[in-house]
Amino acid sequence: MRTSIATVSLSGDLRSKLEAIAAAGFEGVELFENDLLSFEGSPRAVGAFARELGLKIVAFQPFRDFEGMPEPQRSRALERAERKFDLMEEMGTDLLLVCSNVSPHSQGGLDRAAEDLRELGERAAKRGLRVGFEALAWGRHIHDYRDAWEVVRRADHPHVGTILDSFHILAQSLPLSVIPRIPKEKIFLVQVADAPRLEMGLLPWSRHFRNLPGQGQLPLAEFMRALVATGYAGFVSLEIFNDQFRSVPPREVALDGYRSLVYLRELADPQSLPPPPECRGVGFIEFCASEGEAAELEGLLQRMGFRRTRKHRSRQVSLWQQGRINLVVNAENEGFAHAYNLVHGTSVCALALEVAALQPALARAEAYRAAPAVLPEQPLPALRGLEGSLLYLLEPHSPWAEDLEPLESAGPGVGLEAVDHVAQVMPPARLLSWRLFYRTVLGLEASDLTEISDPSGLIQSQAMQNPERSLRLVLNASQNTGTLASRFLNAYYGGGVQHIAFATSDIFATLEALEANGVKLLPIPENYYLDLEARYALESELLESMRRHNVLYDQSEEGEFFHAYTQTFADLFFFEITQRRNYDGFGAVNAPVRIAAQVRQIRQALHNLETQF
Numbered sequence: 001m002r003t004s005i006a007t008v009s010l011s012g013d014l015r016s017k018l019e020a021i022a023a024a025g026f027e028g029v030e031l032f033e034n035d036l037l038s039f040e041g042s043p044r045a046v047g048a049f050a051r052e053l054g055l056k057i058v059a060f061q062p063f064r065d066f067e068g069m070p071e072p073q074r075s076r077a078l079e080r081a082e083r084k085f086d087l088m089e090e091m092g093t094d095l096l097l098v099c100s101n102v103s104p105h106s107q108g109g110l111d112r113a114a115e116d117l118r119e120l121g122e123r124a125a126k127r128g129l130r131v132g133f134e135a136l137a138w139g140r141h142i143h144d145y146r147d148a149w150e151v152v153r154r155a156d157h158p159h160v161g162t163i164l165d166s167f168h169i170l171a172q173s174l175p176l177s178v179i180p181r182i183p184k185e186k187i188f189l190v191q192v193a194d195a196p197r198l199e200m201g202l203l204p205w206s207r208h209f210r211n212l213p214g215q216g217q218l219p220l221a222e223f224m225r226a227l228v229a230t231g232y233a234g235f236v237s238l239e240i241f242n243d244q245f246r247s248v249p250p251r252e253v254a255l256d257g258y259r260s261l262v263y264l265r266e267l268a269d270p271q272s273l274p275p276p277p278e279c280r281g282v283g284f285i286e287f288c289a290s291e292g293e294a295a296e297l298e299g300l301l302q303r304m305g306f307r308r309t310r311k312h313r314s315r316q317v318s319l320w321q322q323g324r325i326n327l328v329v330n331a332e333n334e335g336f337a338h339a340y341n342l343v344h345g346t347s348v349c350a351l352a353l354e355v356a357a358l359q360p361a362l363a364r365a366e367a368y369r370a371a372p373a374v375l376p377e378q379p380l381p382a383l384r385g386l387e388g389s390l391l392y393l394l395e396p397h398s399p400w401a402e403d404l405e406p407l408e409s410a411g412p413g414v415g416l417e418a419v420d421h422v423a424q425v426m427p428p429a430r431l432l433s434w435r436l437f438y439r440t441v442l443g444l445e446a447s448d449l450t451e452i453s454d455p456s457g458l459i460q461s462q463a464m465q466n467p468e469r470s471l472r473l474v475l476n477a478s479q480n481t482g483t484l485a486s487r488f489l490n491a492y493y494g495g496g497v498q499h500i501a502f503a504t505s506d507i508f509a510t511l512e513a514l515e516a517n518g519v520k521l522l523p524i525p526e527n528y529y530l531d532l533e534a535r536y537a538l539e540s541e542l543l544e545s546m547r548r549h550n551v552l553y554d555q556s557e558e559g560e561f562f563h564a565y566t567q568t569f570a571d572l573f574f575f576e577i578t579q580r581r582n583y584d585g586f587g588a589v590n591a592p593v594r595i596a597a598q599v600r601q602i603r604q605a606l607h608n609l610e611t612q613f
């Protein structure tokens, strides 16, 4: 499988697109006519530039509204094709992509279309060129890849082949059984795109919402299996029409694109990469803080039942423990944590995951082009995570805490046992990118994207987790600038951990202990409990406990979920206390109530500040 991407997938001018594509490691590029039209140099210069970068132009596209035209349009279309062949010769590409006709003037009939393509193939052959025929899902007469292939079969010309595009095929849920029957030498190109499942017309869905393999919901694994059955070994080219991608620098999309093709290769041949790491859990979470804020954060951790169990003998680095939870507070005034703190404030600068086997996890990360992070002060293997934070990978019994001297033992705390999940907030254009990162590098499964209403807009929330549920991440993004998610984004200068949820097996006892220690919980309005009472047959005593401790509640078919929140620390992050009973979600139904309560608290704090001065 050779790698390619269409220029339409990237933002910028043609020069920067080609540079980004080459830098990401692609072998080929599909050149879109629009990019040529707006290029200031000759087609010859485009070809020379691509070759200089080591890129092969695998196709020129699209050539529209060709087959099935009555005269005089038919002759005119053939003439138009000759002009495009001229350009192609100059650029140095031999394949013209012909997409199926959408014109109301076109006439149906597979034989008629085959006749037209044979004639076009004959003209192409005279110049050593080829034509590939692709069915657009909204083509007037031909909108099914099986018909496009039948037309090519009947055209019966060595310079005419078919082009398969996963979007047009999978968006219509066409059966894939015919793909393995197409001789591989008659498949001139394969284009791939994923997409979220949306209830809308095929054309706007395709033109605005395509995304990279691994980012959407189309059954690309089945598509790849069908393709593998043909023995096809040519170019697989990303063709991603997506408005959001055009607001991201081309190098970022190109790199994600390359990663998505490695993912496709893994779908086609699962043996081609080490399997996703088996994650044993979150090893530790590291906060960076200034000296002053470190004392404040540590005060909160202490009230939350954590004990300072270890401390570095010379550095300002402490380990706080409770149950299986390890929190590192780093208040050094040099090194990575310090630099991170200068940019992002008191925040999580590193997340460490325990994996069953380190070397294969690192090999997989490298194959997926995850950037390794090398710190002079820290020998642990790490990858670059969100906004330049670190993602450490720990082998079993990793001596990561050995530089820290033991102080006291952890003690019973308030009953917090483990990290339940970590929620990160990021700009909307980054959500798909990180979804792909976690999907590929860590093998996490994405659950459905949910939309959460905020008093000032909408927040998109994407949960990702491993099969063992020892790692659960929630990715949040917001388009609107006034939402709580955006507030965190602004405060962080980019993105970061918005909250950490800890699991307890007795939430009421835990909250009782937290409150006794003076931890302030997020107050939940009485109306919420009236609604709970109306919705569920809950015992009044249980309801009363929830009310008293500001606990939110959700029920699934099999289970129950109880959760509560601390107040926000330094306007940047907060903690959640969770208790699951056979429940697999995150209480998304309660998110609007939680967010509204947090917004109220922020307003209150602002008001208090104003009246102070």
Ligand SMILES: O=C(O)c1ccc(O)c(O)c1
Pocket (backbone or CB within 6 Å): 061, 062, 097, 099, 134, 136, 165, 191, 206, 207, 239
């Ligand atoms: O949206 C289009 O018109 C269009 C053009 C060329 C393609 O290869 C395609 O998949 C879609």
Ligand SMILES: [Mg+2]
Pocket (backbone or CB within 6 Å): 134, 165, 191, 239
């Ligand atoms: Mg296409």
